[in-house]
Structures are given as structure tokens and as C-alpha cells.
Amino acid sequence: MSLSLGSNSQARRSLTIYARRAVLNVAMLLRDSEVARQVRVYLLDMEYAARAQPVENPAPTDVVSLDDRIDQRITHILGKTVVPMFNALIETSGEHRREMIALRAGVQRIERRLHQHHTRLQRLEGLRDDRPAIGVMAAMDAMHGRTFEHHIAKLLRRDGCTNVVVQGGHGDRGVDIIALTADGRRLVAQCKRFAPYLNITSPDVQRFVGSAKVLHSAEVALFVATCPFTPEALSIASEAGITAVHRGVLEEWSAGEPLRVLG
Structure with missing residues (x-):
């Protein structure tokens, strides 16, 4: 199963093999993601459909087991549908993370400036013994x-x-x-x-x-x-x-x- 991870500079592709259980576990962890929920439903439905579908007796020369055929079908489905959704989820999460980091840095800068202005206002407005009374x-x-x-x-x-x-x-x-x-x-x-x-x-x-x-x-x-x-x-x-x-x-x-x- 191939996951394509995006970056700011250029897209890099890598081939990584994941068992369907690993993908399902990741989808289970992402509880607040709508995409992850769709992935969980899709995986469970495909697992049930693949195992419930009758399979003809294999020929003696066919060494492919039932589980292997199921894995192949699920892998094919994942490669066509789920993997692109995961790639989009990963890229979107990365973009949101960068945006949140940038937003946090901006808020911290604003807080520092507000603190500096507050200190200056206190110094200018504060009454001092050596400062002439207004008016x-x-x-x-x-x-x-x-x-x-x-x-x-x-x-x-x-x-x-x-x-x-x-x-x-x-x-x-x-x-x-x-x-x-x-x-x-x-x-x-x-x-x-x-x-x-x-x-x-x-x-x-x-x-x-x-x-x-x-x-x-x-x-x-x-x-x-x-x-x-x-x-x-x-x-x-x-x-x-x-x-x-x-x-x-x-x-x-x-x-x-x-x-x-x-x-």
C-alpha cells in the first residue's frame, strides 16, 4: 500500500506496505476525522463482503489461499480509494498544523506587543511625585x-x-x-x-x-x-x-x- 506524503517544497513519493489491520488501527485512532470514519466503515464493509462471498475450490495448481485473495482484493480497493483519502488527510493535517503553528507565533507576538504597550501606558499615566499635576x-x-x-x-x-x-x-x-x-x-x-x-x-x-x-x-x-x-x-x-x-x-x-x- 503506497502513501504519498506532501511537503511545501515539492511532492515526494515513497512505497510502503501496510497490512489492512495497521490501516484500520490508524483509522480507529483518528476519532475526530470524518475521513478516518469513512475509512473505518469502508474497511469493515470490505472485510465482511470479502469473507462472506463464496469462493470456488481452487485448482490444484493454484497455490493462492483464500486469505491471500482477500488481501489482494482489499489491497486493490485500498490503493484505489482509501490511500488517496489518507494522503489527502495527511496533507491537510500537515497544512493545518503549520497554520496553527504560524497562528500561535502571531498571537504570541501580539501578546508581547500588548504587554509592552501596557507597560508604557502605565509609565505614562502613573502618578509620580516628581511629575507636575495635569492642568x-x-x-x-x-x-x-x-x-x-x-x-x-x-x-x-x-x-x-x-x-x-x-x-x-x-x-x-x-x-x-x-x-x-x-x-x-x-x-x-x-x-x-x-x-x-x-x-x-x-x-x-x-x-x-x-x-x-x-x-x-x-x-x-x-x-x-x-x-x-x-x-x-x-x-x-x-x-x-x-x-x-x-x-x-x-x-x-x-x-x-x-x-x-x-x-
């Missing part, structure tokens, strides 16, 4: 100038400052807030609520240096702004001992991170 800067951008000054005064009180006075307006002598730090140093602050696309320039810082250091003899001077500082303005502030609280630092400060200069 802090949007809230300050919507404030009026006076409201913004009181917001900065509130942050100063939160960080231990005392005698905090908001004096922005005419006659403020170039500063908006005066206070004492927790350790008793004299503090002044200039508050600028500018649009995020604007900048604090060097002339802005220079004017504040004169007010903070000369007019108020401040030991701690804060220039707080809702926008960035130009590089030159940052350089002047550093040389003059002014703490530039630009947009990024202001966001962290408002979210709970204390200013180092106040400690």
Missing part, C-alpha cells in the same frame, strides 16, 4: 495678573515663608511680593504672567536687579514668569544672584516641588 500651567495661564501674584504668595507660605505681602501695582518699587523665608532672610519676588510664546529678556532682569538689590536689599530675589527666559536674561540673573523661576520650574513648584533657594 497646572493651563490654570495659571488663565489667571489675571493680580490672581497670579496671590498664587505665588500662596506657594511661598506653603514653603514656610512668613510676613508674605502682595504689593503689586503702582508704587511697588519694582517688586510684587515681599516676605521672610523660613530662616528669616528678606525675600522679594517679581511676578510676570506672560503668554507662553513670549520671553523674559535681559532688560526685564536688569530692572529687577536694581529694585531687588538696591531698593529692597533682598537676600533672596525671585523672578517668576509663566514664560521662558532668554539665554542672556538667564546669564544676567545668575551673575546678579537672581533666581529665575521660568515656566518649567514654576510648573514643578506649583505641583509641590519646593524651591531650593527657600530651604
Whole structure:
């Protein structure tokens, strides 16, 4: 009995002899296959028909036994019908197996990607102590100038400052807030609520240096702004001992991170 096994690259044929009992055993094992069920029924029917059919007495010269004739008939039937069905079953099973393996590999890749995305989302959405609260800067951008000054005064009180006075307006002598730090140093602050696309320039810082250091003899001077500082303005502030609280630092400060200069 010949079984032809298919492959992806090319078909290979081999000749293998199986007893009908072996084929029947294989068909019995494949319980969930419709083809295997048909093979079992066919083999059993042919076995019964071959043995029930009367056979003439063989001639003395005929050495072929009854069982041999039955085997020949069954072998002929198997070669014409059952073997092609088995070949189709084997090839189909192989294709399904390869498909299932490929599908499993695809599912595993998707699971890995989902796990990676889940980890990234947790990292991005998770609350961290050093991460500014959502909407802090949007809230300050919507404030009026006076409201913004009181917001900065509130942050100063939160960080231990005392005698905090908001004096922005005419006659403020170039500063908006005066206070004492927790350790008793004299503090002044200039508050600028500018649009995020604007900048604090060097002339802005220079004017504040004169007010903070000369007019108020401040030991701690804060220039707080809702926008960035130009590089030159940052350089002047550093040389003059002014703490530039630009947009990024202001966001962290408002979210709970204390200013180092106040400690």
C-alpha cells in the first residue's frame, strides 16, 4: 500500500506496505476525522463482503489461499480509494498544523506587543511625585495678573515663608511680593504672567536687579514668569544672584516641588 506524503517544497513519493489491520488501527485512532470514519466503515464493509462471498475450490495448481485473495482484493480497493483519502488527510493535517503553528507565533507576538504597550501606558499615566499635576500651567495661564501674584504668595507660605505681602501695582518699587523665608532672610519676588510664546529678556532682569538689590536689599530675589527666559536674561540673573523661576520650574513648584533657594 503506497502513501504519498506532501511537503511545501515539492511532492515526494515513497512505497510502503501496510497490512489492512495497521490501516484500520490508524483509522480507529483518528476519532475526530470524518475521513478516518469513512475509512473505518469502508474497511469493515470490505472485510465482511470479502469473507462472506463464496469462493470456488481452487485448482490444484493454484497455490493462492483464500486469505491471500482477500488481501489482494482489499489491497486493490485500498490503493484505489482509501490511500488517496489518507494522503489527502495527511496533507491537510500537515497544512493545518503549520497554520496553527504560524497562528500561535502571531498571537504570541501580539501578546508581547500588548504587554509592552501596557507597560508604557502605565509609565505614562502613573502618578509620580516628581511629575507636575495635569492642568497646572493651563490654570495659571488663565489667571489675571493680580490672581497670579496671590498664587505665588500662596506657594511661598506653603514653603514656610512668613510676613508674605502682595504689593503689586503702582508704587511697588519694582517688586510684587515681599516676605521672610523660613530662616528669616528678606525675600522679594517679581511676578510676570506672560503668554507662553513670549520671553523674559535681559532688560526685564536688569530692572529687577536694581529694585531687588538696591531698593529692597533682598537676600533672596525671585523672578517668576509663566514664560521662558532668554539665554542672556538667564546669564544676567545668575551673575546678579537672581533666581529665575521660568515656566518649567514654576510648573514643578506649583505641583509641590519646593524651591531650593527657600530651604
